[in-house]
Amino acid sequence: xxxxxxxxxxxIVQKGGIPIINCAYENTAFDxxxxxxxxxxxxxALLIAIRPDVSEKKEGRFTISFxxxxxxxxxxxxxxxPGDSATYFCAASFGNYGQNFVFGPGTRLSVLP
Amino acid sequence: xxxxxxxxxxxxTEKGKDVELRCDPISGHTALYWxxxxxxxxxxxxxxxxxxxxxxxxxxxSDRFSAERTGGSVSTLTIQRxxxxxxxxxLCASNSPDLTDTQYFGPGTRLTVL
Numbered sequence: 001x002x003x004x005x006x007x008x009x010x011x012i013v014q015k016g017g018i019p020i021i022n023c024a025y026e027n028t029a030f031d032x033x034x035x036x037x038x039x040x041x042x043x044x045a046l047l048i049a050i051r052p053d054v055s056e057k058k059e060g061r062f063t064i065s066f067x068x069x070x071x072x073x074x075x076x077x078x079x080x081x082p083g084d085s086a087t088y089f090c091a092a093s094f095g096n097y098g099q100n101f102v103f104g105p106g107t108r109l110s111v112l113p
Numbered sequence: 114x115x116x117x118x119x120x121x122x123x124x125x126t127e128k129g130k131d132v133e134l135r136c137d138p139i140s141g142h143t144a145l146y147w148x149x150x151x152x153x154x155x156x157x158x159x160x161x162x163x164x165x166x167x168x169x170x171x172x173x174x175s176d177r178f179s180a181e182r183t184g185g186s187v188s189t190l191t192i193q194r195x196x197x198x199x200x201x202x203x204l205c206a207s208n209s210p211d212l213t214d215t216q217y218f219g220p221g222t223r224l225t226v227l
Contacts (some may be wrong), residue, residue: 043218043219044204046217047217049214049215051196053217093214101158102158103153103156104155105154
């Protein structure tokens with residue numbers, strides 16, 4: 001119930017491509033769905049987040065699509081750049097307490113020049 | 114401070130030794146998390162502190178692991194009698210749940226147990 005599943009595990013795209021990373025959850029109590037970006041040797045940093053009252057949120061080249069009925073959400077990166085190469089984690093939480101904040105296993109994205 | 118800081122950035126120790134990892138959260142943040150990230154893996158929740166409440170220790174993998182948070186600010190994660198499987202990056206995050214759900218992460222401490 002507390003798991004967040006994430007796919008694919010790794011992804012390689014050409015510059016300008018649109019990588020899509022998918023996540024799924026079971027616990028309908030989750031009400032906050034952030035995506036974190038992590039570069040090698042650094043801690044994760046918040047990229048974009050969404051709440052279940054909207055189906056899509058866009059910030060720059062990054063878009064979250066949210067399907068409440070399917071309990072799925074995804075990250076799209078438009079016009080991807082080599083600098084976007086990083087590991088991306090989806091997460092879900094409610095109440096923001098302890099184990100109620102759950103991370104997916106991560107997707108390693110490589111954007112080729 | 115400007116962000117979450119952790120020290121040391123790297124720690125190499127011998128099997129059986131004790132280690133202490135330190136986290137300085139963002140000033141004013143009431144909540145503090147510790148996570149463990151093994152090579153190429155996701156984030157494993159370890160422990161959570163919120164204000165003066167009893168910490169949520171449900172993620173600690175064994176009794177060799179303990180953590181404390183003094184004065185509601187700095188936190189120390191202690192691993193006793195380290196084992197090779199403890200080798201990982203230990204990440205600390207902080208936030209104020211009443212203001213934001215966003216967790217702000219430190220750069221991590223890379224622990225290597227020989």
